[in-house]
């Protein structure tokens with residue numbers, strides 16, 4: 536179809552999360568990640584733990600707040616098996632331009648930091664998880680939460696919508712293909728990195744199977760605000776056309792597809808499940824009737840992960856003043872829509888959890 540062109544000029548990688556701000560505005564992702572916590576114990580029940588080095592890898596850590604609980608739970612499993620003398624290395628990985636400084640400050644300062652435990656050592660790798668980021672057979676246990684739905688790049692130069700799931704036809708199919716290829720690529724590299732018998736828990740946002748979610752409304756509103764800015768000349772058409780949030784949520788069938796014939800590159804899908812994720816902001820609004828707070832929360836949820844992707848699509852000649860004005864206008868537009876008609880905008884979302892083990 537004519538709308539699909541090679542992805543020249545399109546975002547080649549996702550923009551990092553908002554510097555300094557993601558930790559404060561990722562409560563929803565933390566709630567989603569919590570669905571994977573009980574699976575960590577089940578992973579350790581199946582895993583051999585030899586005398587070798589113990590390495591926990593955290594794929595797509597952002598600024599780290601949401602990694603503290605799963606990494607602490609993982610260390611607790613190791614301590615229960617091997618005691619405090621076994622040194623544990625925790626490697627947080629993300630894109631090179633991730634805000635690692637905030638991560639390391641958090642590890643130093645937070646009461647919840649796993650570095651308060653003896654014999655635990657933290658480090659980081661700034662490299663895409665669509666490549667091998669750690670030595671072969673070096674990872675004891677891997678955790679990846681709310682990261683693998685970020686695609687490796689835009690499958691088309693101009694998707695026509697900021698969110699791939701609201702595209703249609705050939706463009707939608709291009710997103711589907713990229714998402715399927717990326718999932719296989721991610722698994723291929725983890726298969727190389729995991730020690731034999733090592734496990735990986737992947738938590739990813741999904742779509743509820745049984746009822747429509749209201750989430751497309753929020754993404755549609757954001758698109759409408761951008762369209763209005765392109766219409767009145769605030770945004771150049773070429774900038775608006777490049778604005779794509781490179782997230783593409785997978786259904787359980789998409790997650791299972793590489794394992795359809797059994798193992799994939801020596802990895803076995805041990806268990807997977809889909810849970811509804813209640814909209815925490817709408818629940819709070821129903822109790823308080825505080826529409827300003829509801830708007831703050833929804834706008835914050837949108838801005839912290841997605842605004843950097845929109846800003847990255849602006850032409851290089853756009854100065855800080857323009858970027859701020861653009862950002863403020865988008866925020867005000869979204870806020871006004873929410874205040875005019877408070878309604879659930881993430882009801883429900885869904886979270887998918889998979890436990891994957893490398894064959895011994």
Ligand SMILES: C[S@@+](CC[C@H](N)C(=O)[O-])C[C@H]1O[C@@H](n2cnc3c(N)ncnc32)[C@H](O)[C@@H]1O
Pocket residue numbers: 549550551552561564565568594595596597598601602628629630633662663664665679680681682683685686687840
């Ligand atoms: C929404 S945050 C999730 C952070 C955290 N794991 C959580 O549960 O809240 C997604 C993270 O994935 C990272 N990410 C996206 N694509 C990536 C890639 N190809 N390689 C490494 N990290 C990536 C982003 O930079 C971002 O920090």
